[in-house]
Amino acid sequence: MANLLSLVQNETLKVWKKKRFAVIVLVLLVLIPIFVYAQLKISQNNAAKFADWRSVVQQRITDNMNAIASDRIPEEWKKWRRSLVQQLQYYLDRDVNPDTPNAVTFTATFLENSVTMFIPLMVLAIASDLVSSERASGTIKMLLTRPVRRWKILTSKLIALTLYVSLIIPTAALLSYLIAGLAFGYEGWGAPVFVGFRVNGTAIETSSVHAITQGAYLLMEMGLVWFSAMTVAAISFMVSVLLQSAAASLVTMMAAVISGAILANMASSWSSAKYLFNVNLNLTSYLQGTPPPIEGMSLGFSLVVLAVWGAVSLTTAFAVFTKRDVLN
Amino acid sequence: MAEDSKTESEFDPLPRPPGRASSKLWPILGFTMLGCAILMLAGFVWSLKDAWFPSHGMAVPEPSASARPPQGDWAAKQELKAIALGDSLTRGMGDRTGDGYVRDSIVKLNESLGKKVRLLGNLAINGLTATRLNQQLEQPSYASSVMQADLILFTIGGNDLFRIAQSGGSIAQGGDVSPERLKAKLPEAKPRLEATFSKLRRINPYARIVYVGLFNPFYDVPEARGISETIAEWNAYAQKLAALDGNATVIPTYDLFESNAARYLSSDHFHPNEMGYGRIAERIDQALN
Structure with a gap:
């Protein structure tokens, strides 16, 4: 056990020394102010046009209803808009502002928007060359000649990866909160959010809707983002074992993640696409209550799909890594 | 020199990068990461619990009294x-x-x-x-x-x-x-x-x-x-x-x-x-x- 711990320590510090985490923090520090500025412009614009948030929400409802009334809008977009209208109406009827601009809501929105692309990309920055870089630089031989079982080496890498994924998401949330707070103020943890909207055909079921605090919502959201990030990490881990070159594994994983985002937008009629992992990454949408990209997807379904993909990937990674000959 | 021999005596499967910083870094980094991992897991479990076994949730403030309609006199208004x-x-x-x-x-x-x-x-x-x-x-x-x-x-x-x-x-x-x-x-x-x-x-x-x-x-x-x-x-x-x-x-x-x-x-x-x-x-x- 002590043996494994020092292996994990070693792997964690190796990644740290490669300054991967520093790069992630740097990227966040550059991007978040840009998003904060954009959000600030939107809220200033709204404040100038509308005296009251209710008018803003009512206008959003009207705009969406106009889109629903139009013949040119595809049916699946209408479905999405219908559920949005019903949700906004639910907020309006209870006199709760669904998008108060503050640091907490900003952070929640930031996480929602980054769960399919941005967070996976940051995970890839660490995961994609975890094994393949050792192979490329030849240090894999130094590793394997030590009197340690191979599975232990791979396990230590996996644990280090898990730790980093667990670190990335709170770091992103914290930075987003701190930077957004400068513009919008740091309050808002106790404001109510409605969760539990169930999409049922064209209607939204509100029987199990209940209010939770923004703080609780943010924590749940981070947990869901973490789960999908872990799946990406596991698959990327396998790719990193299978492919010799770090660049090749990075490109493979990026292609997979990006194609998922594209597929989610267009695959509604190809229903077996719902078994692909990259279409299921958007777990936070279930919390928000937006309709899933493909009929028949639900929180449980997506979790199972992601878990199966993760488990198969890890099994493959271990099977290959412990058996394979390491040449030159 | 004394420090070097100490690390040599422990079982160390890999050449650890030398330097004082890493020995201090590991406890901080390790515990922070562990804390984050526990937090993430807690958030995940909570979100599942909330989705499948929802509680009543917090009380929502009652709708506030509606804004009063404006009075009719246009001339008096800015x-x-x-x-x-x-x-x-x-x-x-x-x-x-x-x-x-x-x-x-x-x-x-x-x-x-x-x-x-x-x-x-x-x-x-x-x-x-x-x-x-x-x-x-x-x-x-x-x-x-x-x-x-x-x-x-x-x-x-x-x-x-x-x-x-x-x-x-x-x-x-x-x-x-x-x-x-x-x-x-x-x-x-x-x-x-x-x-x-x-x-x-x-x-x-x-x-x-x-x-x-x-x-x-x-x-x-x-x-x-x-x-x-x-x-x-x-x-x-x-x-x-x-x-x-x-x-x-x-x-x-x-x-x-x-x-x-x-x-x-x-x-x-x-x-x-x-x-x-x-x-x-x-x-x-x-x-x-």
Whole structure:
């Protein structure tokens, strides 16, 4: 056990020394102010046009209803808009502002928007060359000649990866909160959010809707983002074992993640696409209550799909890594 | 030297990067990461619990007392608030600039009244019928938007009479609308308009209500010219409702589209174009000054 711990320590510090985490923090520090500025412009614009948030929400409802009334809008977009209208109406009827601009809501929105692309990309920055870089630089031989079982080496890498994924998401949330707070103020943890909207055909079921605090919502959201990030990490881990070159594994994983985002937008009629992992990454949408990209997807379904993909990937990674000959 | 021998004596499977920093870094980094991992796992489990076994959740604040409607005296006010409701005419369909008569008339009123006129929102929906508008006015949130206005601009009834609700104005063929069928629709549509007027007045006792009258877009089609008779009857009825109300105005538009249909109608031959909306806006401006 002590043996494994020092292996994990070693792997964690190796990644740290490669300054991967520093790069992630740097990227966040550059991007978040840009998003904060954009959000600030939107809220200033709204404040100038509308005296009251209710008018803003009512206008959003009207705009969406106009889109629903139009013949040119595809049916699946209408479905999405219908559920949005019903949700906004639910907020309006209870006199709760669904998008108060503050640091907490900003952070929640930031996480929602980054769960399919941005967070996976940051995970890839660490995961994609975890094994393949050792192979490329030849240090894999130094590793394997030590009197340690191979599975232990791979396990230590996996644990280090898990730790980093667990670190990335709170770091992103914290930075987003701190930077957004400068513009919008740091309050808002106790404001109510409605969760539990169930999409049922064209209607939204509100029987199990209940209010939770923004703080609780943010924590749940981070947990869901973490789960999908872990799946990406596991698959990327396998790719990193299978492919010799770090660049090749990075490109493979990026292609997979990006194609998922594209597929989610267009695959509604190809229903077996719902078994692909990259279409299921958007777990936070279930919390928000937006309709899933493909009929028949639900929180449980997506979790199972992601878990199966993760488990198969890890099994493959271990099977290959412990058996394979390491040449030159 | 002493430190080196210490690390050598421990079992160390890999050449650890040398340096003091890493020995301090590991406990901090390790515990932070472990803490984060536990936090993430807790959030994940909680989200599952909340999704599948929801608790009652926190109490939601009761709806606050609705904003008081503004008082009627325009002269005493620094700023007037306007709201637009209704169908595609209010939405501005056919106007390539997207302004419609609503934004045009707000701009004109800003100048002519000498005070700021602010548009609270354009809540018009393409294809809306009077029945649907009356349903919407029952919603507290919709009503609260109407309640704050000093000026209510609206159009309704076109879809009730012409029955083109879903096609968004694609009936370029005037033959589709027979004057007789239109006339037959009139008796059932009238009470809906009356309901709209009375609902608006009940929600907002002080606002000036401006109803933009209907017109016959098919005046240049000989077979459909008979529609004008029904339109005139409808507008007269609206006029009657406005007179009963006392603080409402009906803006006549039918004359604009009789001889100048080609100039003022958009390509769908049903909705006005930007020039047509501009003329309607002028009339609203004239009526309110």
